[in-house]
Amino acid sequence: MQLIKIDKARYRRHLNRVIVGSIAALAIGSLAIAQILIALFPDASGSHFHWNLLGVVVTTLTIGWLLNKYRTHAYMTEVVYVWDLKQALNKITRKMPKLKAAAQAGNADALLALQYSYAGSRLLWHLDDNSIVMEELSVAQLELDSLITKYNLTLNTDDYNDLILNQF
Incomplete structure (x- = not known):
């Protein structure tokens, strides 16, 4: 997965709309399903926990299915790219001690x-306005740059493939 430049304003706008839409769909869908099931199958004891739970589960699965179905839509381009980038960075993070x-x-x-x-994290933190750990990232990048210089290497992040993690 290559690192690409993302329009921050467009990404934030689309991500916020996807989040708000998902939350609204979850609230409305789970309540609607639960109320329909309670009306169809009332419980004399007054406990409708199982119908409420079923409403939440069905709505959550539906939202997940819809997000997956529309992940290739142009509106979702930046949002899906960032989701995929976060997954790629998590794979690296799990191998971090061996990699270092x-x-x-x-x-x-x-x-x-x-x-x-480091480059992917910098991109994500820029998109999310997360400047808290940027200083730590700068220190880690300086250490990495000294190792790259020490071993006389030239690295291009475009050459990265997550298959190289299999050896660690």
């Missing part, structure tokens, strides 16, 4: 994975 050890030893694939992780 291999990077210290000069493994080019480990260095590339770290470079991709």
Whole structure:
């Protein structure tokens, strides 16, 4: 997965609408389903927990199915790209201790994975206005840059493929 430049305003606008739409659909759908089921199958004890739970589960599954169905729609481009990028970065994060050890030893694939992780994190944090850990990222990037220089490598994040993580 290549890192691409995202229009921050468009991404935030679309993400907020998807979130608000999902929340509204969850609230309305789960209440509607629960109320219909309660009307059709009343419980003498007055406990309708199972119908309420079923309404939430059915609505959640429906929303998930709809988001998956429309993930290729142009409106969802930035939102889906960021979701996929977060998954790719999570794969790297799970391997981080092994990657850092291999990077210290000069493994080019480990260095590339770290470079991709830092660049992707910088992109995500910029999109989400998360500046809290940017300083830590800068320090980690400086350490990585010194290792890249030490081993005389030139890394391009476009060359990253998550299959290289299989060796770690």
